Amino acid sequence: MRIVLVGPPGAGKGTQAALLAERLSIPHISTGDLFRANISQGTELGEQVKSILSEGGLVPDEVTVAMAADRMARPDAAGGFLLDGFPRNIAQAKALDELLAEGGHALDAVLDLEIPEDEVVRRIAGRRTCVKDSSHTFHVQNKPPRAPGVCDVCGGELQQRDDDREETVRKRLAIYHEETEPIIGYYREQGLVSTIPAVAPVVEVTRRAIEALPARGRDS
Incomplete structure (x- = not known):
């Protein structure tokens, strides 16, 4: 299965991407992870991204596409992958189509995580992060600390x-x-988009996403 996961900030893409990739036994390919990995490994593309980001610039589409192409060409992605954060615009979506066509492949599905804007704001603006360890996170409504303003850990x-x-x-x-x-409209014209209501427990959103996949994906 070759899948694109799309949705606004706060829709739960990272969580769902990890769960779906594990369920389908395909790699989860995240643009952010690709940037960090290439920078830490000192690759030529990584050096380009590091220089661009250090100057406060935006990574050009061609660099992002090149990194994604390199990752998708690895053996573990031969049977499919789940893309998270790529493509980010129409130009990248068209480049992805061309890349896949060169290898005789095409996308199987585009999963659009749908969430109201006010819920996005509530989810993200309610986060609180520990200044000592940023991996310790809380939420003023969903996961409040035992003592206000103090990390439980x-x-x-x-x-x-x-x-x-x-x-x-x-x-x-x-x-x-x-x-x-x-890009949702772009892929909808290709008949690839399934809209997944994402205001629900994590396991329910995952179930909805699996059910929206073509039959061979659901059977994985």
């Missing part, structure tokens, strides 16, 4: 990260609507 102070503030979240949503959301 290490006693560190909990803070709201700048990129979790409501105004920042709404800016991220605006960018998503402008740049990424159009």
Whole structure:
């Protein structure tokens, strides 16, 4: 199965991508992970990305596509993969189609995680992160700490990260609507899109996603 997972920030793409990839026995390919891996390994593409990001620039489509192409060409992706964060715009979607066609392949499905904008804001703006260990995260409603503002694990102070503030979240949503959301229409014209209501328990969203896949994917 060759799948693209798309949805706004806060829709749970990372969580669902990991669960679906494990269920389907295919690699989860995340753009963010690709950037970090190439930078840490000192690859030529990684050096390009590091230089661009250090100057506050945006990684060009051709660099992102090249990294994704390199990852998809590895042996563990021969039978399929789940893409998370790529393609991010129409140009990248067209480049992906061309890459797959060169190998005699095509996408099997595009899963669109649907979530109301107010729920995105509630989910992200409610996060609180430990200043001592950023892996310790809480939520003012969904997972409140035992003591307000104090990490249950290490006693560190909990803070709201700048990129979790409501105004920042709404800016991220605006960018998503402008740049990424159009790929849903692009893939819908190809008959590939299944919309998955994502305001539900994690296991329920995973079940809905599996059921939306072509029959051979559900049987994996």
